[in-house]
Amino acid sequence: MHRWGCFATLLLACGHACFASSAPQPPQHGEDLLVTDNQIGRYGGTLVLAQRSEPKTLNPVTAADAPSREVIGRLTADLIHINRWTQNTEPALAKAWSVSNDGRVFTVKLRHGLRFSDGQPFDADDVVFSFQVYLDENVHSPQRDLLVVGGKPIKVQKIDQYSVRFTLAQPYAAAERIFDSLAMMPRHLLERPYKAGQFAQALTLNTPPAEIAGMGPFRVKQYIPGQRIVLERNPFYWKADRSKNRLPYLDELVFLFVGNEDAQAIRFQAGETDIISRLSAENYALLSKDVATRGTDFFDLGPSLEYDFLVFNLNDLRSKNLDSIAAKQAWFQAVKFRQAVSSAIDRDSIVKLVYTGHGAALWGNVSPSNKLWTDQMLPHTPYSLDRARELLKSEGFSWRSDGQLIDRQGVAVEFSVITSTSNAQRMKMATLIQDDLGKLGMNVHVVPLEFRALLDRVFQTYDYEASIMALGGGDADPNPEMNVWLSNGGTHLWRLGEARPATDWEALIDQLMQKQMVQLKYKERKHLYDQAQEIIAANVPFVFLATPNILVGARKNLGNFKPAILDPNTLWNVEQLYFIPGNGARPGEKP
Amino acid sequence: MTCAHSSCASALLRIHGLTVRYAASQEQSSPALVGVEFDIRRGETVGILGESGSGKSTLALSILGLLPVSTNITGSMLFENKDLLQFDESAWGTVRGTRIAMIFQDPGLSLSPVMRVGDQIAEVLRAHRPGPRKVRKQQVEAILRDVGLSQGDRIYGAYPHQLSGGELHRVAIAQALSCRPDVVIADEPTQSLDATRQAEILDVLREVNRKFGCAIIFITHNPALLAGFADRVIVMYAGRIVEEGPVPQVFRQPLHPYTKGLLQLVPASLQDPDRTRGQHLPALPGSLSHSDRSTRGCIFESRCFARTELCQSESPREVVPEEGRRVSCFNYEN
Amino acid sequence: MRKKQKIVAALMLLVALHLAILLAGFIAPYNPATQNRDFPFVPPTRFHFADARGHFHLRPFIYQWTVRPEGFNEYEEARGREYPVQFFVRGPEYTIAGLVRSDVHLFGVEGPARIFLAGSDGFGRDQFSRIMYGGQISLAAGLLATGISLFLGLLVGCISGFYGSWIDESAMRLVELFLVLPWLYLLLAVRSFLPLHISPTQTFFLLVAVIGTIGWARPARLVRGIVLSAKGRKYVTASRGFGATDSYILRRHVLPHTYGVLLTQAALLVPQYIVAEVTLSFLGLGVSEPVSSWGNLLANLQQYNVLASYWWMFAPALALVIISLGYLKVANAIHERLQSDSI
């Protein structure tokens, strides 16, 4: 057994010896370090946290899953970064940028003298190379679509060693936000595989650490399949604190792979991990019971940006041979029907029973914690069965003597709601909604489906009547949401891929969203987006339900710990995190 | 009850009033053995004669303490003046196989099919005579030679199914004799063999008895086997001893009607010129299972050719018609 | 004698349990789907005989639970008013076996108090009622699916063991195939071909069919072994000597040997199949809300917070253990009897 262990360690750590030491390098002359204004910490320590699954790849261009992106985010850096705390953009590898008056040309000045984690210098060539890869159609990067503005890819030009020009085909509001999380990659390591057409296979988990380099605060030290990935300090990281201490403070960052949320909670409770992100409400309640004894802190950061909603299938079913569903679409298409459903859903119960109070009811797509874009004027339809009945009555619905709701033709209103079995919260919502709508005389069936089977129905076969899903949670800006609201968008869930807007209000939303996208002034843009939100809320294509609060836990002795609403909630400032010395140190800590 | 032998004080094994009742038996009232009593002296050969169901095997198992724990046993079994019935499992370990050993009916079944026969003999030695392996192997080979198996090596390494019937019997004898027991109980050891092999096995047993001086209790249903082999014969019927005496006397002049019946079963000769085709063989009427075990009278009454009124109502007492003999039959009372 | 008593005792227990579950409507005080949203995860109601003033009551009474002001899902008894436990009370309407319609329940209390014999779940639904009703589906499905599995297993096992040679070889390969196939995918595929909404009855038969057909491989293997040894018996040869056909020999001489194993298998499979519903629900093939089944009740235990905080959520597991112990006992007893009969 021992031999086996040695073998694996040997295999994965073989590159380690030829690496430069990971002790922080002293600042060098001409190095344009970014100075942070956090509390000055202390070097040392290993931060351990758990992830739902292991990263599948270390390749920032092809990675599509959250666990991979979480790890890659610590290994890489972007030009312009969204500060998770302020939700605003700030310079990162770019020292500064300027925008032309028409908003189409971005000129980015890079920091001088920065180096990748393997000690090689970083300059405009790396930036141009990185964008070349992202934009290459053959690489199939999920991020590519982000970089296609107005149907044309962004043009990238090197001006000199430390400046790059980006040209957009049309004005694009908050274009600088696109740069967030676009990792800058080392040309010296990746150009060869890229030219050989092997880019997708480069930077896998089996790649020796010596062949991986990034601009992030950490670099790969060791990967043990199925168990954990260990990152160590990037000695060349480009941030320093006020005392000119090069960040990060932590020696190592360890991601454990722990299959489910419950197991993660158990690990955290047992003290095996230092931070737990996105704790479920139930476990938050359970774990925060014994805060006092365990040296841990729990934070309720308030509502997330995600929105849970009920969506009715309004897709064009003519070619699909789904007559029974098509027959029901007459109800779903009636705005008053949807409004009645919305009124009859007891959102407070959802918040209370599903999120144990750690969530917020929603009436629109923008969460109350979205500092820039929440529409304060959005009406909150109160929970009212009477209003729901009124609405139904005015739409021609009536009730049989046994309380069953029937439509004009006397057909009993009965439909099913699909929901993913892997999401306990949404399953619960479905059960509550079923009960709520039952009071209206609607016969609702809950149909739990495995996640991909559900996606197949929603995106492919359209064989469903209503579905409970969730979207959002990425950026606070409206632009990434465009494809949800544009009638021809790929995520326009209630009616996918419309050639023309099917209704007037959808046409109106299209206009508003298109306008806000090119509007560079925040105030104007906010106004447009508010209007869109109001139209959405009034026509209820999605019956918005609730949003969970972001709940996290961490050791008490973690310095500079500042969890945020935006993803990654806890590690966004990982380079600033440090262990406050004292009696709260991790048990079994190496000196 | 009386002791048939004058020299009973010197008995090696002395069984007294042994009554055995199986707990799970269907007929709860009828014991498998009733008041059995006899002695075995050092070095003698005793035949126990009876049909199947007469209690012979129960007797053998009880002497070795192998009856199920739930069995109800009364009486006493004195072996060297120690009562075997009081023994616990560990005390039995010092007797079974080493002082009293048994040769089973069918060696094909009584030898483990998955062990080499040599090892099986060695196991018996190991259990009673601890010593180095090598020595044990030599001992086993010596014992095998004693029972007439000269190819010690081949036999030692063979599995039971690789040996012939005769060889298996010899192995079984060797196994029983490996610790030079004082008493060997042989339970119908020749039944499945043809006449030639039967004779050989009897020779071996006779030889063993002569050489090692161990007493042999030979259980059989065939009186012919006892002739010229056993010193004494005990005839059993339905769990009771009905007659006992030296083989020559009993065979010459059987007393109990049952003994008479058994003796006449042995065919006169191979070519009986008088016997016509299809003529019946001499046979005992009825069968043991017909006997009413709960009767107050003689247990053999229903099959007896000499029964009287008395036989139905009273059970006969044991009488000693002459020195060294006893019989339970009204014909000989008074 | 003793053996017979054992069987009778175990059988009586099983019959009583099944009867109770059949009469779920009458025994359960509430409708299993009724939510009490103010009372999620209420612990089992406590019965009292002595009230706050120290008076002794002959009729047990309960107190209403109220939410403790601080703390999440924590309750205390409202000592203000006693609610005596009543028998044969009127409550929600129910039907038994689709025949008898009634609204009389074995026991209950006056509203607004609620009697939660086994606590309540996350929606404030009475868990005891859910267990009783859930048992109807789970036990019936478990038994029926076991029947199918054993029937198929018996069929394949008999044919394979009896005819031997290539039939046996290919049947055993088929068994192995069934043991390793990624059923998940097949079930997902099955689900996608089914209509969107499947009624509880359809779901029930689906469960039965799916579990039953997947599970035949193991019993088939066991049956084959027994058939192999049974067909080598002398009396089978004797029977051939009379000119007995294969089917006669199978029917009269071979099959009876398999009964013991089949029974034991049945006792093992029923609880396994009840638990299997948890997996199937995950694939969208289980009974869905608000209908309860032991499978989806047990699934609650998969959540750590439920496991760690609400001990009464183990009640369905207990019910399953009791039932399957009953089955095992019966199987053991019958098996023993069969053994003592034959040898």
Add this chain to the structure above:
Amino acid sequence: MKYLERRVIHGLLLLIGVSILCFALSAAAPGNFFDEMKLNPQISPSTVAGLRARYGFDQPLVWRYGHWVESVLRGEWGYSFAYNCPVRSLLLVRARNTLILTGLATLLAWLIAVPLGVWTANRRGRWDDRLSMASTSLLLSVPELVIALVLLYWAVRIHTLPVGGMASVDFGGLGVQAKLFDLALHLVVPVTTLVLASLPLLVRHIRASMIEVLQAPFVQAARAHGIGGARLLFRYALPAAANPLSSLLGLSVGALLSGSLLVEVITGWPGLGPLLLDAALARDIYVVVGAVMASTLFMIFGGILADILLVAVDPRVRLGKV
């Protein structure tokens, strides 16, 4: 070796059958690996379609199967979409971890079950036998899942056991002994679960076989020769019960790779379980097919092992006299 040749050919046929069915099933299951991207508003449908085409999803099933066979012949066992690497390298490490867990659990289960089964068979009907039968009945009726969760909860409460995973974070820096100790601590919960789950059936089978053997005449004979106690039970009776037990052991071995999925997922053991579950749900089909093939191999191997064992223990089989 005639026998082995036949077994190997049968095994190969089985493997081919399994692989074909796996492919057919995976094609029939709704959805595919790239579907999840559709939920991301920032990824366009055409990108998803491009990715699908890249991995041959626009090709007929037969073509994909052919490609897969080719990659099996190259020793890659297919390609994981999620990990962007050959399946074999993914499976090997995790299969090793699974084997550490299940090997130990199976070993322990047998080490406990054999003496217990033998002992209770010998003590049939007495109090200790009844106790053992009652507790195995109880264990049989408790679902594995519940056992695992309760043990895990217990581990959290007592604070001395790790509550998941295979090694502590500082594992790499430990000495050999400390490493083994660390591993042992992590093994406690999953191994106990597996042992408790598999023990009752084993004990019952062993007990039943032993009861049969203990009634055999040669056991009685051995007793008559003064051989008793453990020697009688283990030297005489147990080998004679080898026939049913060796096939039971074959089944145990056959289930080494596939028998611990649930427990691994719950206790976070880095074996095939979590990988397979993830892959199955994400429709990373080649990983699933690979894992299924691996467990088929084990089953075939288990069957052969059972026969070898039987031959080793039972000379009648060895010499062709059954």
Add this chain to the structure above:
Amino acid sequence: MRIEETARHALKPALAKAAGLSKRYVQRAPFSYKSFVIDALVDVEFDIAPASLTALVGESGSGKSTLARCLAMLEKADRGEIWFEGKEVSRSSDRELKALRPKIQMVFQDSAGALNPGFTAAQIIAEPLEVQRRESGARLHSRACELMEEVGLSPNWADRRPLEFSGGQRQRLAIARAIALKPAFLILDESVSGLDLSTQAQILNLLLDLQKAHSLTYLLISHDLGLVGQIADFVAVMQQGKIVEQGPRREVFANPRHHHTRELLASVRLLRSNFRTAQAGGR
């Protein structure tokens, strides 16, 4: 091998006959190429006269049982012919076999194993009748009771199961079952060897009675020459798959040709003479 004196019987055609019968068992151990070859029958020539009692003697493993099973059509020989009632039957079709079966019946050695322990006595006896559809329903049961009576068993025991009977009674059950179909030819494979002397005599007497009543032909297989020698008309001796001696009993006993027969006879005689001597009072 044929003996002149059988001319008398040769006039009547043999009821059953084996010609050049050979059977070889090849067993292969799982992990080796080596195979074990057992020649159970080697060119066996064998005649059975109608209404006679032929004793087949030989030690265990000599091939007696194989010969019996081949004659009973329970096993197929590799080579050679079997004639029954003047017809070659060894290559009969299934249907022909079914018609033939009732005429040839077999009684096995191990009566406990050859009777299904789960059946009652009546069911056991009725089985052949049921299989051949000779009787059904209540007639089946009453016929079984008649047969029980015929073999000396009380019909009161019809509902008992085999294990409640003694060895001799079980053998009677087996015989009753075998004669249920009124066969012409009865093969008794070591049918009396497990029994004690008194029971053996009773069973043999029963067989003699049945022979008289139904004009049966017997093939009585035994390892005990002394026993079967008492009643047999013909004796055949087998050794290692070959018939080394066959002929009328008197002929064989008086003038054994093969040394194996001679040895066997000598041992039987020795045992007998010992006994006679003892009875006569000598030692």
